[in-house]
Amino acid sequence: MPLAHLDRPFDYLVPDRLDDDVTPGCRVRVRFAGKVVDGYVLERVEESAHPGRLAYLDRVVSSEPVLPPATAALARAVADRYAGMLVDVLRLAIPPRHARAEAEPPRDPAPVPERPAALGWDRYPRGRIFLDAVHAGRPAHAVWQALPGEDWPRRLAEAAATAAAAGRGAVVVVPDHRDLARVHAACVELVGADDVVALSADLGPAERYRRWLAVLRGSARVVVGTRATAFAPVADPGLLVVWDDGDDLHAEQRSPYAHARDVLAQRAHLSGAALLVAGFARTAEAQLLVDSHWAHEIVAPRDAVRAAAPRVTAIGEDDTQLARDPAARAARLPSVAFEAARGALSAGAPVLVQVPRRGYVPGLACASCREPARCRRCAGPLALPGPAGGRGEAARPAACRWCGATEAAFRCPSCGSRRLRATAIGARRTAEELGRAFPGVAVRTSGAGEVLATVPAQPALVVATPGAEPVAEDGYGAALLLDGRVLLARPDLRAAEEALRRWLTAAALVRPAGRGGRVVVVAESGLTPVQALVRWDPAWHAAAELAGRTELGFPPAVRMATVDGSPAAVADLVDGARLPESAEILGPVPLGEVDEEGVAERERVLVRVPRPDGRALAAALAEAQAVRTARKEAEAVRVRLDPLDML
Template identity: 70%
Template sequence: MWELPQPKPGKGKRAAASRKGRREPAETAPVARVIVDVPLAHLDRTFDYHVPKELDEAAVPGCRVRVRFAGQLVDGFLLERGDTTEHQGRLAFLERVTSSERVLPPELAALCRTVAERYGGTLIDVLRLALPPRHAKAEAEPPREPAPAPEPPDVAGWGRYPWGPGFTDALSAGRAAHAVWQALPGEDWPARLAELAATVAARGRGAVLVVPDHRDVARLRAACAALAGEDAVVALSADLGPAERYRRWLAVLRGAVRIVVGTRAAMFAPVADPGLFVVWDDGDDLHADPHMPYPQVRDVLILRAHASRASFLAAGYARTAEAQLLLESGWAHPIVAAREELRACAPRVTPTGEDFDVARDEAARAARLPAVAFEAARAGLAAGAPVLVQVPRRGYVPGLACGHCRSPARCRRCAGPLMLPGGGEAGVPRCRWCGVADASFRCAACGSGRLRAVVVGAKRTAEELGRAFPGVPVRTSGAGEVLAEVPGAPALVVATPGAEPVAEGGYGAALLLDGWALLGRQDLRAAEETLRRWMTAAALVRPAKEGGRVVVGADAGIAPVQALVRWDPGWHAELELAERKELGFPPAVRMASFEGTPEAVAALLDEISLPEQAEVLGPVPVGEVDEDGRAERERALVRVPRAQGRALAAAAHAVNALRNARKETDPVRIQLDPLTLI
């Protein structure tokens, strides 16, 4: 808990009085309204200070300042200046202006306040996400010359989609348009998005394009630079150093650059006169910020598009239930290709079920592949193309179970899950929690000493494929090393979901293994997330007319597999949203999660003023429970109709402020629409 230090009696007051005696307020607009950088919900408001005469010119609205708050110097942002104050006592003076750069223009301040209100957070928490740390040397450099407006690009590529030309026409005319784009398999999506950004920039307006990771940033930035010029676009991502990141951010703030490409931090990029906001693959977990108040890129860009009357596009190969809700509400329109165009681009998809029939082929048995998958891989390699193998888990054998009764294999020391780490110790299971080896495992349920793999990791899969396809290079792409692209030569590329590299000319085949490991997760979004990962990988494969094959290891009768076979994510999104409405889960409703100790959660639920139609679910234990069914932490869910979402966020903020004011030492984590539950 962050506590405010109290000044010592007498000495602090005399020093403050001495300083005030030497300083006089500015003659015009002497009152500065400052948001202080103090992470306490009950202090989420502006505080009034006098602007001294010597800082009159430097203290401009939107600049960084230093003020004395509760006896200590803290950072803050000057939001505005005025002539009057509602404070009854004497006002303290600004201590100094850290920088006269207007880093917080009114539009950005209003956006951050709106985001804080939507997620029940504080303004300063959002400002920490929106504004990069100051770098004095970069700020002192000469301003970057504004890039000239590019020529309007050729947007013929959007003609493959019936509603595509209408969207590009609206951008060219400066009209606001909202759409959900379902990209065709094999589509050069960076080029299509770059065409939209260049169209907006040609009119002198700004564009913000947000993608999940740095590989997507590199591809999209290169496409935008090819159309609009190198000086017309900047890339903002977390891997930049503090100086370069601040330098590029200042170029956007000062209006020198109108096209911004980046990861989730770029959703707050202060482009001048924004005309287009784009989020690619909005269902990716990387679009949800893990810091308070946990905003999601798609929702923030929707708020920006609404406030600035700009265009918005949610794009991807798959479609989320949230994007489907935008379509069903009428706020957005679909951009989808005709079925004839889709059939010409899509690969052939073959489901194999979960039980592989490998008895007919010894090599297939060694590679843990069904016969149809082995044949697809062999055909793809024979055609001179690489073959993609998607494995749900990294590592060697990340999960083990008893070979007799199938009970999870647990460590005898700490009850953690056992795994095979691979390498030279592949035969000795180790605990994933404490790291202790267990060479003499015995099942606690049946006493058997045999082990079996629950799921096989990427490293073990690469070993098996190397033995099954001798002489063929095997490359891996995962957490340790993520490949951006691979040459169009015969090779086996084993990748975890989200780490699939782009192949020159496309893959000859894709093998999507262990589908049950993705579909069987205890997550409401499991089916939607599985289909998104499958389609992202399958979209990298050549069309069926060129021999492209996709083999998925899952039952053909389940909805995600049917959606993949027909390449119809819109149909699956409709099913998902209908089920969410029936069950009462987001995005059909707004939901808040309160997690903490049982005592803290119970106290919070007693104090919070919930909307009339609020429904409380739980509390339920989180994590391990003892013999009496009690746990160290509990979680309660509160859901309301979407119309009362803002009231729920306000109630969450108010009860958090009340607990902060009482200096409660038992914190409760508050999240609106938490990703782990939706």
């Protein structure tokens, strides 16, 4: 039941007519509080400890055991970790039923594949040791740092095939559908199409349920998919993998807001499976796994890193660069970036241009006082939606990004000026400017409207937003990472970590320095994330990031909860929670606008505890939520544990 105070099992009698159909894990219908509702059978027992009178099951929806004991235990552990409810986790773990797909006969299990050679893992001193542990069924935990230019879908497929060769299952979780397609193709090549299932949210209900049932029934051993795949009911899992765990797509946007990395870590603990946290970058959470000796790191020697990495140039790294271009620090595209692009294009290679923002001019401000330009109707930010329609036409007027209203006669409420200036340049405007700067060179864009999967090995400028960078057939000749100040200046605890992750993902697509590959990052060379990119040392940056958060008392060094809601509701929940003695309450702080009396309609409170008290914090907040729902409080309060956007 979707009420916190009812988040527990209930006992029902099984009538004789349903005795053969009721199995643990099946779907049933029961009468609850005068209504017939859906439920799952957790287990069958001879007697009930409930002293009162029990009702009978109404009917069996399906005898298919869609909730096996391992999935039920994992869902309960995830709900307890995030102060959530079991029903919310089961909604993520079990797709809606499709009767026609369920009625189809199950496929025979695919034959056990042979163990692949996996020679690519020999570039990493501990790579072969990890694969041997996976094949032997040992619960190995590792954090893998992929080399620049690594064929990481192939490496993950080799690890999954190693587990399948031992007769065990493998679960590989990736951020988006493009990564899913690459990893799925690599797995099919190694273990065959019958032994691999791809799961994602964009599948239709019938096909998604059909593939999920193939995993449940043991027809396939290897499962590849996006974040919900972390719950895939693989029998006897031998390997659990999450690629690029710093990507925010791994964080569930619905209650209880679980992260795929943490779900897989819980599953590895419960099942004894091996866990691999992999990526070009490394998060502070992954570094904590290494520092706590729960996981070992798989990294290549420094000489191998230097041989595989492109040459990285930052702004102001030497006096010669600034002498040639004194305005490099203020320029959006300094001369060193133009030189790198021209060199790559003349060599016949494409050039990747990464722009943090999509759109044309997504940010505007008053040209006189620099006050952000906002809509008169809804106070939303103003932006330029696109260029003029043609030669001689006036530029399109600014429009609100929230309500879409056109603002043809802007007047600054602070100083009265009518002039606007751009505070941010989007991918479309960047492509337009580069087309004028490099006449005769094809300019392609990859972003929200159209995401390219690959680009050919021919001269072209490819403008892409983070996460939408296409793969070049023979690698990019150069990559220009623009607007570094925008990424690093975000009011976010993870701004530096996220900037480095985006830079490394783009730079990993560039050819090695030995083949002329160059990366220009338009950011000050003295900044820590820029130095980590220049040295290609994400582990060093992750260690520094974790040390800084430990000193300041931020996750993952501590467990922290955010409590959002109206001031009265937040105060009621926090005051009524039996928090651990170590709990420290920070706030409240207003969220959004305040009313005429200066009172915020919504506010946020942070509750911080040491990591050993994290379970007690989650239990206390869940109990407080249960008390509020039992009292039928009208105002809802949102509780999140260790969210990505707590600041």
